[in-house]
Amino acid sequence: MVTRQLVFYRWTSIERRPPFVPGSVFSNLQTKITRDPDSSIVENDEVTTATMVAEAGSPTEPAKVQLLALRGPDSRPSRWKPGEPLGPLPLRDDQYPADVTHVMMWPDGIAAQDLHANAPRLGRLSYYLRHQVNAYVAFEPLYQADMLERLKQLRGQIRLVELSMTRPEYIADDRGAFATLIPSVYGQRVPSVSVHLGMGRRGPRDRFIDGATEEAVFQIAEDAHDYVDRLVVAGRNRRTGKTERINLLNERLQEKVDVAPRRDVPALPDEQLVFDLLAKSYITFQADGQFERAIRAQATRAR
Amino acid sequence: MSLTSWLDKHLWAIPPLVFLAAEAGLLAWSKKSHSPTLMASTPLTARQQVYGSLTGSSSALLGLALAAVAILAAFGPRPDPTGREPKLAHARTLLVGSLFAASFFLLVILVDATLALAMDARSTGNIAIVTILESSILASVVGLLLGGLGLALVIKERAQS
Numbered sequence: 479m480v481t482r483q484l485v486f487y488r489w490t491s492i493e494r495r496p497p498f499v500p501g502s503v504f505s506n507l508q509t510k511i512t513r514d515p516d517s518s519i520v521e522n523d524e525v526t527t528a529t530m531v532a533e534a535g536s537p538t539e540p541a542k543v544q545l546l547a548l549r550g551p552d553s554r555p556s557r558w559k560p561g562e563p564l565g566p567l568p569l570r571d572d573q574y575p576a577d578v579t580h581v582m583m584w585p586d587g588i589a590a591q592d593l594h595a596n597a598p599r600l601g602r603l604s605y606y607l608r609h610q611v612n613a614y615v616a617f618e619p620l621y622q623a624d625m626l627e628r629l630k631q632l633r634g635q636i637r638l639v640e641l642s643m644t645r646p647e648y649i650a651d652d653r654g655a656f657a658t659l660i661p662s663v664y665g666q667r668v669p670s671v672s673v674h675l676g677m678g679r680r681g682p683r684d685r686f687i688d689g690a691t692e693e694a695v696f697q698i699a700e701d702a703h704d705y706v707d708r709l710v711v712a713g714r715n716r717r718t719g720k721t722e723r724i725n726l727l728n729e730r731l732q733e734k735v736d737v738a739p740r741r742d743v744p745a746l747p748d749e750q751l752v753f754d755l756l757a758k759s760y761i762t763f764q765a766d767g768q769f770e771r772a773i774r775a776q777a778t779r780a781r
Numbered sequence: 782m783s784l785t786s787w788l789d790k791h792l793w794a795i796p797p798l799v800f801l802a803a804e805a806g807l808l809a810w811s812k813k814s815h816s817p818t819l820m821a822s823t824p825l826t827a828r829q830q831v832y833g834s835l836t837g838s839s840s841a842l843l844g845l846a847l848a849a850v851a852i853l854a855a856f857g858p859r860p861d862p863t864g865r866e867p868k869l870a871h872a873r874t875l876l877v878g879s880l881f882a883a884s885f886f887l888l889v890i891l892v893d894a895t896l897a898l899a900m901d902a903r904s905t906g907n908i909a910i911v912t913i914l915e916s917s918i919l920a921s922v923v924g925l926l927l928g929g930l931g932l933a934l935v936i937k938e939r940a941q942s
Contacts, residue, residue: 552867652790653786653789653790654786654788654789654790654791654792654875655789655790655792655872655873655875655879655931656789656872656931656934658869658872659872659931659934659935659938660934662865662869662934662938663937663938663941
């Protein structure tokens with residue numbers, strides 16, 4: 479079985495841009511890709527992305543899309559066997575190793591994807607649609623309803639923040655002489671950030687992180703959720719007086735599922751099963767009223 | 782793209798830019814001071830000795846720069862499954878550009894100093910000859926330093942792989 483996390487978002491149109499209509503956008507995209515399959519790839523200096531539209535959707539039906547993070551000839555992994563040196567993967571230049579995530583977008587503003595370690599995030603789908611069909615959409619993660627209450631209890635009494643981001647795939651390829659030679663001799667510097675803010679275990683127990691820093695942390699949760707690998711806040715709960723830790727990334731509206739793998743590619747889940755599970759989770763969350771209660775990322779900020 | 786990033790991708794442009802900046806600076810200084818500056822102010826005999834020395838040293842350095850180009854050219858692309866080699870080969874080509882630009886200014890020094898030995902026979906130095914010589918010295922030194930530093934990194938990278 480292949481384990482996946484089904485994560486839910488709210489999608490919105492962007493101000494001063496034409497309204498985003500999933501059925502129409504994905505229908506246009508499907509037509510464009512059918513006419514010229516090579517045009518399904520969007521490549522920039524940093525990443526290569528493609529999509530396959532399974533169902534374009536309609537005003538009542540969700541759109542179903544496979545979003546692919548591709549690795550071009552310059553960034554593909556190598557092949558290795560014990561006792562043998564590294565070798566190239568036997569792929570042609572027009573073939574790509576691909577990490578896939580399945581995305582569904584419902585007309586009521588809910589979107590979901592099956593998330594795993596190498597899955598492209600939905601920010602990448604926004605970028606892709608902007609470049610392919612000039613359609614603008616933003617995705618915001620949805621959080622469990624009780625998270626805001628728990629965060630409110632910590633507000634003003636946060637003693638620890640842990641945040642990390644690592645993005646090895648964002649190393650620029652087009653570099654100059656010294657920017658190539660120095661890392662090749664002294665080691666590659668991968669773009670990464672790891673921040674640990676704390677008041678110290680031996681310090682006074684009533685000392686807390688200041689308001690501006692606290693606000694910046696919540697801003698990251700809102701604006702940079704696609705890039706953060708870890709975002710934990712800990713502080714004293716005003717009501718109970720006890721220390722509480724909240725991992726913001728674990729508080730999303732999500733569900734862990736096991737999916738039967740494809741027979742020909744054991745690492746990939748069966749796509750139809752994933753779409754079925756996404757639809758099933760959507761119906762369950764909707765029936766429970768979770769989407770109405772769920773908190774959008776902006777709610778975490780005090781304004 | 783930042784200026785340093787652009788210069789890193791166009792190393793050949795650094796010596797000419799240094800030359801132009803130095804030439805402009807020296808001409809402005811000379812005009813402002815209303816009297817000979819730097820080499821132009823030195824006595825004729827000392828200047829002639831410097832010209833003679835420069836012809837010898839510039840031709841020696843020209844040989845050194847072209848030898849460095851030959852060494853870099855000898856480092857052909859290796860079979861490399863990680864895909865790094867094409868980028869390293871491109872970096873080596875950029876270094877060759879810097880060394881060729883430095884070689885050009887060494888050639889300018891050689892020709893200019895040789896002409897100066899014959900033509901610059903007054904008590905104060907010819908402003909055109911002297912400023913071109915001084916700017917070319919600065920440009921070639923910068924180009925050689927960059928090329929030399931790059932060559933050292935290439936050799937170290939080769940030794941590690």
